[in-house]
Amino acid sequence: MTDTSRLVTLLNERGASRVALQFPAGLKRQAGEIAGTLRAAGFFVVISGDPCYGACDLALDTLSFADVLVHFGHTPLGTHPDVIFLPWEVDIPLESLDHAIPLLRESLVGLVTTSQHAHQLPRVAEYLGDRGIEARIGEVSERTPLPGQILGCSYSAARVPGVKEILYIGTGVFHPLGVQLATGARVVALDPFTGTSAVIDASRLLRTRHALIERARRADRFGILVSTKTGQCRRELAERLAGLCDRAFLVVAREIDPGELLNLGFGAYVNTACPRLSYDDQVRFPVPVLTPQEFEILCGVRQWEDYAIDEV
Incomplete structure (x- = not known):
């Protein structure tokens, strides 16, 4: 849990008067209580209403309304001079x-x-x-x-x-x-x-991923997804992947949205943003969303036997 008195001390040490708060989905219901405590301590408080998927997804737009952004629930990913990271510890039995x-x-x-x-x-x-x-x-x-x-x-x-x-x-x-x-x-x-x-048995997942690669081979064009989020932008990787196929084009977005991808109409996409989009969220997307390694397999520069999970 978060020690609000400690947070007040950290904010006072920074000389902050305006505070932005960011929570992942599982902690968003804590926002009102924490904001109320900080307001009672004399701070102006603004809360990010956008989705938050990790420390790779800092609410810098919301920070523009404040002196400091307090990011709850995740450990630091790099450093930012105006961000305080407050992990959320939960004991297990x-x-x-x-x-x-x-x-x-x-x-x-x-x-x-x-x-x-x-x-x-x-x-x-x-x-x-x-x-x-x-x-x-x-x-x-x-x-x-x-x-x-x-x-x-x-x-x-x-x-x-x-x-x-x-x-x-x-x-x-x-x-x-x-x-x-x-x-x-x-x-x-x-x-x-x-x-x-x-x-855990990953064999079923691998069979699913193999089938997605084969489906993606029929695509007329590939969209190489590039996220502009602070810890998810892998532009260099995306540009290298686009160079593997003359039917591949960069698609830049902050939020990777299934509806928007459907509107673009590409036959398949390659995800260089959060790896979870390819694995966990594939069911939300209308067409195959491959990992960089899977696209390399499709393009013939990697063998299936050398399959590797996507890591940043």
Whole structure:
């Protein structure tokens, strides 16, 4: 949770009087209460109403109304002189690990999670150690500043030397699927709040992606999607991909919207924005949305056997 008194101290230290607030979807209902507290402390407050998908998606337009932007729920991605990042820590019940332990085959495992739970990984490792399982927590990286933290665009922390099995703690299957594709390790996923655990199998996803590549071969034109968001713009990559095919054209947008892509009428798109758009959101799009690596396969400069998950 957020210590509002600490936030007030940080704002006063910066000499801020006008404050912009940005929340991801899961925390937006906190906006009114936090804004009220800050207003009572003497600040002018403005709240971003746009969607927020991560630290790669800073509300700089909203910041133009204020002295400082407070970005909740995510760890820093680079630095910005007028942005305060406030991660949102959520404790997990350690006893939920008992649901995953029977699925683990190895006596040595890697531990990964999202930023909300990363603060608890040392306690998780201790809990597993008391039950005869040695757990190693992955290193930090430029995009993931917390040990063991992964993002939908970065699985660096999952690449733990000597580890053949990884325990992912968190909700959903998108992240553990990414861990398996990025590392080739056996992955067990645990939802600590429902107690549900499962061994992850990425083979079905790979079959789906292979079918999308084959569908995309019939496209008359390809739109290479380029996002203007602060941490998602991969212009150099997009221009290189456009050079692989004379039927490929850059399409620049801040928000990648299925309706707008439908209006453009391209037969397929290649996503260089948030990797999650290709994998998790494909069902929302009317035509195939390939990853950069999949487009390379389509263009013949990469073999299917060298398939790799898209990471920033």
